[in-house]
Amino acid sequence: MRIAVFGLMGLLAVGASPAMAQAPNPLNVFGVIEKIDATSVVVKKDEGGATATFAIAPELTVIQNKAATLADIRPNDFVASAAVRKEDGKLHSTELRIFPEIMRGLGEGQRPMNDARNQTMTNATVTGAAIVSGSNNIKVKFANGAESELILDPGVPVTRMDTVDKSALKPQMKVRLQGPPAAGDGGTVNRVTILGGP
Numbered sequence: 001m002r003i004a005v006f007g008l009m010g011l012l013a014v015g016a017s018p019a020m021a022q023a024p025n026p027l028n029v030f031g032v033i034e035k036i037d038a039t040s041v042v043v044k045k046d047e048g049g050a051t052a053t054f055a056i057a058p059e060l061t062v063i064q065n066k067a068a069t070l071a072d073i074r075p076n077d078f079v080a081s082a083a084v085r086k087e088d089g090k091l092h093s094t095e096l097r098i099f100p101e102i103m104r105g106l107g108e109g110q111r112p113m114n115d116a117r118n119q120t121m122t123n124a125t126v127t128g129a130a131i132v133s134g135s136n137n138i139k140v141k142f143a144n145g146a147e148s149e150l151i152l153d154p155g156v157p158v159t160r161m162d163t164v165d166k167s168a169l170k171p172q173m174k175v176r177l178q179g180p181p182a183a184g185d186g187g188t189v190n191r192v193t194i195l196g197g198p
Contacts, residue, residue, distance in 0.1 A: 027054070027179035027187040030195075033171050041169070041189060043177060054177060057190040060166055061102060064194045068098060068160040070136040070152050077126045078104040079140070081150055082119045091120055092151045098160045108143055122148060164194075172198030 031043040034051060042053050073079065078099045083091035094117070099106065107123040124140035127147070131137075136152040152158070169175070174196035179189045 026181050027177060027189065029054075029177040031175065031177070033169060033173045033175055035171060036169050041177070041192075043175065052186070054179070054186060055188040056166075057179065057188050059190060061191045062164050062166050062168060062194070063100065063103075063161050063191065064164045064168065065097075066160045066162060068158040070131070070154070070156070070158060072158065072160060073098065073126060073129050073136060073138055073152070075126050075128055078106075078124070079126055079138075080107065080121070080123045081152075082113060082121055083150055084117055084119050090149060090151050091122070092153060093156050094119065095157050096150075096152060096159070098158070100161050100163045102163055103161070105143070110142070110148055122150060124148065161193075168194065170198060 029043060029045055029052070030047070031045040031052075033041060034044055035042040036056075038056070040053055040055055042051060044051050073096070078101075079096055080099060081093045081096040083093045086092050104125075107121075110120060110122045110124070113119040113121050122140060124142050127139045127141045129136055129138040134154050138150050138152065139147060140150060141147050169192060173194055176193040176195060177189045178191040178193075179187050182188065
């Protein structure tokens with residue numbers, strides 16, 4: 001689930017100084033772990049197949065995606081869902097992720113994704129859920145008090161993102177590395193998402 005970057009960022013870049021225009025982007029690397037120890041991780045990148053070494057931040061967060069079901073969605077869960085508006089006028093989820101507590105509030109709100117399916121992204125707290133005709137109708141609330149509703153029909157993928165200990169990271173795991181902007185090929189990783197086992 002990727003949130004579209006609006007054109008405003010492009011407008012802000014126009015006329016920026018060369019130093020600002022060349023500022024590095026946040027670290028975001030997909031690949032396979034080749035080696036990991038207490039202070040660094042070596043990953044073979046998906047893009048280009050090159051091997052790169054990254055420092056590990058002391059406050060590293062490790063997240064593991066686990067398959068879940070419609071029935072696993074509970075009140076007070078913070079969720080993120082892509083959805084399409086169907087003929088009934090309601091938003092029907094195409095995918096939903098249950099975030100860990102450490103990610104509560106991340107990207108909170110409801111906004112268009114500007115993709116080919118005209119999907120809407122909703123990040124909010126679940127206030128109630130009810131199974132109706134096999135679908136899970138969930139109500140969500142945003143920090144500003146506004147509310148919305150999502151319909152999760154049978155077969156919609158649901159994923160729970162759990163925080164796990166750093167020791168769960170092993171060679172040959174498929175991962176996503178994230179961190180603050182860094183110059184050059186290196187950088188410091190403060191979040192690792194496990195995408196697949198060895």
